[in-house]
Amino acid sequence: MEELKNKNEAVAEVEETDVPLDKNVRLMSPTRMVVRRFFRSKLSIVGLVMVIGLFLFSFVGPLFYPQWGETELDKSGKTKYTNSETTYTVDGVEYTLRQTVETEVEDNFLAPPSASHPLGTDKQGYDIFVRLMYGGRISLTVSFIAVFLISILGVILGGIAGYFGGVVDNVIMRICDVLICLPGIPILLIISTILDASDIDAKYRIYLLMIYLTFISWPGTARLVRGQILSLREQEYMVAAEAMGYSTQRKIFKHLVPNVMPQLIVSMSLSLGSMILYEATHSYLNLGVKPPFAAWGTMINIISTDTDILQNYLNVWIPAGVCIVIAVLGFNFIGDGLRDALDPKARR
Amino acid sequence: MAEEKVTTEFDPEVILEVQNLRKTFPLKKTITGKVTKELVAVDGVSFKLKAGETLGIVGESGCGKTTLGRAILKLHEPTGGRIIFEGRDITDLKSKEMREIRKKMQIIFQDPYSSLPPRSTVGGILSEPVEVHNIVPKSEIKDYVLDLMDKCGLRDYYYERYPHEFSGGQRQRICIARALSVNPKLVICDEPVSALDVSIQAQIINLLKKLQNEMGLTYVFISHDLSVVKYISDKIGVMYLGSMVEFGTKEDIFSMPLHPYTQALFSAIPHPDPDVKMNRIILKGDIPSPANPPKGCRFHTRCPHAMEICSQEAPEYKDYGNGHCAACHLLNK
Numbered sequence: 100m101e102e103l104k105n106k107n108e109a110v111a112e113v114e115e116t117d118v119p120l121d122k123n124v125r126l127m128s129p130t131r132m133v134v135r136r137f138f139r140s141k142l143s144i145v146g147l148v149m150v151i152g153l154f155l156f157s158f159v160g161p162l163f164y165p166q167w168g169e170t171e172l173d174k175s176g177k178t179k180y181t182n183s184e185t186t187y188t189v190d191g192v193e194y195t196l197r198q199t200v201e202t203e204v205e206d207n208f209l210a211p212p213s214a215s216h217p218l219g220t221d222k223q224g225y226d227i228f229v230r231l232m233y234g235g236r237i238s239l240t241v242s243f244i245a246v247f248l249i250s251i252l253g254v255i256l257g258g259i260a261g262y263f264g265g266v267v268d269n270v271i272m273r274i275c276d277v278l279i280c281l282p283g284i285p286i287l288l289i290i291s292t293i294l295d296a297s298d299i300d301a302k303y304r305i306y307l308l309m310i311y312l313t314f315i316s317w318p319g320t321a322r323l324v325r326g327q328i329l330s331l332r333e334q335e336y337m338v339a340a341e342a343m344g345y346s347t348q349r350k351i352f353k354h355l356v357p358n359v360m361p362q363l364i365v366s367m368s369l370s371l372g373s374m375i376l377y378e379a380t381h382s383y384l385n386l387g388v389k390p391p392f393a394a395w396g397t398m399i400n401i402i403s404t405d406t407d408i409l410q411n412y413l414n415v416w417i418p419a420g421v422c423i424v425i426a427v428l429g430f431n432f433i434g435d436g437l438r439d440a441l442d443p444k445a446r447r
Numbered sequence: 448m449a450e451e452k453v454t455t456e457f458d459p460e461v462i463l464e465v466q467n468l469r470k471t472f473p474l475k476k477t478i479t480g481k482v483t484k485e486l487v488a489v490d491g492v493s494f495k496l497k498a499g500e501t502l503g504i505v506g507e508s509g510c511g512k513t514t515l516g517r518a519i520l521k522l523h524e525p526t527g528g529r530i531i532f533e534g535r536d537i538t539d540l541k542s543k544e545m546r547e548i549r550k551k552m553q554i555i556f557q558d559p560y561s562s563l564p565p566r567s568t569v570g571g572i573l574s575e576p577v578e579v580h581n582i583v584p585k586s587e588i589k590d591y592v593l594d595l596m597d598k599c600g601l602r603d604y605y606y607e608r609y610p611h612e613f614s615g616g617q618r619q620r621i622c623i624a625r626a627l628s629v630n631p632k633l634v635i636c637d638e639p640v641s642a643l644d645v646s647i648q649a650q651i652i653n654l655l656k657k658l659q660n661e662m663g664l665t666y667v668f669i670s671h672d673l674s675v676v677k678y679i680s681d682k683i684g685v686m687y688l689g690s691m692v693e694f695g696t697k698e699d700i701f702s703m704p705l706h707p708y709t710q711a712l713f714s715a716i717p718h719p720d721p722d723v724k725m726n727r728i729i730l731k732g733d734i735p736s737p738a739n740p741p742k743g744c745r746f747h748t749r750c751p752h753a754m755e756i757c758s759q760e761a762p763e764y765k766d767y768g769n770g771h772c773a774a775c776h777l778l779n780k
Binding site for chain 1: 517520522545546547548549550553554556558561562563564565566575576579580609611622625629
């Protein structure tokens with residue numbers, strides 16, 4: 100109704116003051132249209148909420164829950180019971196000796212969820228809830244930085260390959276092929292062994308993990324960017340840019356790359372999810388973040404050695420798994436939503 | 448540095464001189480990169496164009512008109528021949544050196560849809576070249592662009608809009624404004640109206656004429672529409688299969704076409720009066736492939752007056768008075 104009224108007013112204006120009709124018709128910029136389509140999809144809003152929630156939980160959470168630190172042990176003490184059973188035979192009669200040893204330990208390990216530990220403590224006596232937050236920091240930061248580096252490297256190398264073509268293209272693409280052929284996990288195992296041998300601080304392993312993830316993942320982005328640029332550079336507006344005498348740098352980074360951005364953003368948001376999975380896998384395999392530092396994958400790692408925890412202490416490892424699922428799902432929902440929103444065929 | 452290459456008989460009125468321009472595209476290459484088969488898109492085209500004039504280039508589809516236009520701007524690197532712009536030989540300039548010259552020669556494309564970048568506003572499209580070439584100080588760019596938009600018949604509130612919001616005619620006006628934003632001397636109009644409908648064509652042609660008068664532009668107007676070319680041009684060049692078969696002033700060419708191809712082409716112009724009997728010269732066959740052009744005169748396969756010599760020797764491109772040049776054996780008899 101409101102719109103109709105405006106339209107009528109516009110018509111009246113034309114008659115009186117000769118203002119053309121289309122002056123009052125504002126079409127949206129491509130970016131605004133994409134944003135609107137993105138928020139029209141419920142799934143992408145769910146994804147956004149999931150991801151933002153995790154971010155707040157990880158980065159702001161510790162400020163509101165300062166009771167325990169990441170590497171702070173609960174020293175409240177606990178009684179540890181060890182049962183043992185010995186069977187021996189004397190004069191043909193079998194005796195069984197059952198013995199329970201009670202030990203007072205300093206650390207309050209494997210505590211059940213309680214008021215002071217919302218999710219209990221783990222095998223060492225660290226607060227799981229707090230470690231989830233700090234683990235989230237590491238997992239999210241590592242994947243964000245890795246995706247950021249991958250995009251930069253991919254855009255620069257893919258852009259150069261696509262724009263210049265010929266020998267340059269060939270060289271860069273063959274490097275990509277080689278990197279894609281490399282098996283990721285075995286190489287990581289080797290690197291990890293070397294790192295263990297060379298005694299590098301657990302803190303720096305995180306950065307090395309990021310660099311490694313970037314190194315094996317950039318070819319995907321580079322291929323995507325190259326393919327887009329190959330088709331875009333034949334467009335007439337690129338010939339026009341050439342005729343205008345723009346520099347090569349300007350043509351690539353001001354005219355071509357912005358037009359690759361839609362596809363790039365989609366692939367970035369989707370690969371954020373897979374980076375979190377990568378990071379979790381590596382930590383689970385004890386190749387990434389090492390204790391005492393927490394990462395979601397590292398927190399699940401415990402079940403690979405301790406079947407007791409796998410069966411009886413679900414509160415130790417399930418929350419970390421849930422966080423990983425939420426993060427990956429959230430990033431994938433966002434990626435899908437962006438892809439639909441950026442699809443030029445879905446003009447609505 | 449490049450001043451050495453100035454031709455000896457430099458006429459300050461001549462803004463563009465093309466000598467024997469040739470452009471080939473490789474079709475087949477051996478592994479070592481040696482070209483074994485090539486497509487000759489433009490072959491030995493020469494002409495001179497004075498400042499303020501309009502040269503109309505006509506010819507069938509695929510005869511090399513567009514390639515010629517782009518080769519003049521060095522958007523395609525010419526294979527042979529010379530291009531002399533404002534007395535300076537620009538044929539061998541590197542792309543960096545060309546950038547400075549680019550602001551003096553511009554191009555308007557055939558397709559107004561694909562020649563505008565989709566993600567910038569009209570204001571962005573028009574102010575970028577002004578900024579890059581430092582045409583006016585930074586603070587005056589917006590006023591300059593608005594003034595230019597007004598000249599090209601674009602309303603000032605289009606400044607914030609995106610190309611997809613416009614119709615073909617308005618888009619072509621944006622393209623014209625972009626080409627003129629750097630104050631060029633020479634504008635190559637590569638079939639600027641053939642993608643538009645007839646009523647809009649007239650508007651755009653009139654706009655081009657008006658701008659030519661105001662800014663003293665020189666046009667190379669490429670088109671296959673003879674009536675448009677007749678309306679806008681001072682000189683006309685007729686192309687067939689990559690080479691110029693006839694060149695002269697509009698009056699000469701229309702009143703006395705020398706080459707049989709030109710005669711056939713002009714006989715096809717429709718007449719508004721249905722009672723006028725048209726003596727159409729119907730050419731047989733199709734235009735031969737530029738990858739495999741016929742020997743001798745290129746036109747002899749379709750020429751109604753073909754003689755024996757035509758299939759053996761290429762005719763010389765000669766001046767038959769008043770700068771009216773043609774290449775045909777018939778004229779030497």
